[in-house]
Amino acid sequence: MAGPPAETFGARLRQLREAAGLTQEELAERAELSLNAIGALERGDRRHPYPRTIRVLAAALELTEEERTALVALLPKRAGRTFQRDSGDPVSLPTPATPLLGREREADEATALLRNADVRLLTLTGPGGVGKTRLAIRVAMDIRDEFADGVWFVSLAPVIDPELVPSAIVQALAWHENVDPQPRDALLRGLHEMELLLVLDNFEHVVQAAPIVVDVLHSCPRIQIIVTSRLPLRVSVEQEVPVAPLALPANGVDASLEDLAQVPA
Ligand SMILES: Nc1ncnc2c1ncn2[C@@H]1O[C@H](COP(=O)(O)OP(=O)(O)O)[C@@H](O)[C@H]1O
Ligand SMILES: [Mg+2]
Numbered sequence: 001m002a003g004p005p006a007e008t009f010g011a012r013l014r015q016l017r018e019a020a021g022l023t024q025e026e027l028a029e030r031a032e033l034s035l036n037a038i039g040a041l042e043r044g045d046r047r048h049p050y051p052r053t054i055r056v057l058a059a060a061l062e063l064t065e066e067e068r069t070a071l072v073a074l075l076p077k078r079a080g081r082t083f084q085r086d087s088g089d090p091v092s093l094p095t096p097a098t099p100l101l102g103r104e105r106e107a108d109e110a111t112a113l114l115r116n117a118d119v120r121l122l123t124l125t126g127p128g129g130v131g132k133t134r135l136a137i138r139v140a141m142d143i144r145d146e147f148a149d150g151v152w153f154v155s156l157a158p159v160i161d162p163e164l165v166p167s168a169i170v171q172a173l174a175w176h177e178n179v180d181p182q183p184r185d186a187l188l189r190g191l192h193e194m195e196l197l198l199v200l201d202n203f204e205h206v207v208q209a210a211p212i213v214v215d216v217l218h219s220c221p222r223i224q225i226i227v228t229s230r231l232p233l234r235v236s237v238e239q240e241v242p243v244a245p246l247a248l249p250a251n252g253v254d255a256s257l258e259d260l261a262q263v264p265a
Helices: 010-021 024-031 035-043 051-060 065-073 105-113 132-146 162-172 183-192 203-217 257-262
Strands: 123-124 151-155 194-200 223-229 238-242
Touching: 010 065, 024 035, 024 051, 035 051, 051 065, 051 132, 065 238, 105 123, 105 132, 105 223, 105 238, 105 257, 123 132, 123 203, 132 151, 132 194, 132 223, 162 183, 162 203, 183 203, 194 203, 203 223
Parallel strands: 123 223, 123 238, 151 194, 194 223
Antiparallel strands: none
């Protein structure tokens, strides 16, 4: 490659592309990105690409691990953040103790919906124990790399008062500065710059807090939310995915013969 590595993300991307002998069009085609996206990245007009974008670019350019790491290191740190997180790990999800059975179809459906940035609120509905929380965790795991600021799981089960939902979310996000006396404002301000998937688990406890979800979605353009709830929130932006009982017993060992006889398969 001619000359030393360029010092900005866009210039370095262009250099790597040219070294690979590709035009912008060819790279766009290989990476299944738009020509506009490649151009904006190279010009430096787009400075916060999705992790997925980086992945497909690295694959299309056949970058080594070192080249990819060095390229990512050139991305500007996001300045002016209202909040900094304590933990560098952008994924906070519970780890279930047992393997997940089935649910591929539902998980794929939910993931596909969330990949459409216009689907801002996905509500997994169904009776208690049907598997909404497990499915939400699975979906969030599957899609976690696609959110620059990661995925965050907020259990609302312990929250009795709907008024306390904003502070429960702020706490779960582990924002350590600006202990704002108005958690709702803090939440909206903090999430405004972020690209993040929130999982709000057990929303049926706090249905009156539905307006705060709507506020977040209105004022924070790159936040998407998965809610689990027995009933839908019935707000206009909502996409409901009903969760039906598994066709197989959740625990084959404990299933009685009677239960097994009910299984269609
Ligand atoms: N697909 C699944 N595979 C294995 N275990 C499951 C599955 N779905 C649910 N479970 C288990 O069943 C119980 C209830 O599931 P959960 O997701 O908490 O239901 P819900 O959130 O609808 O009340 C949990 O112990 C969970 O681990
Ligand atoms: Mg649950």
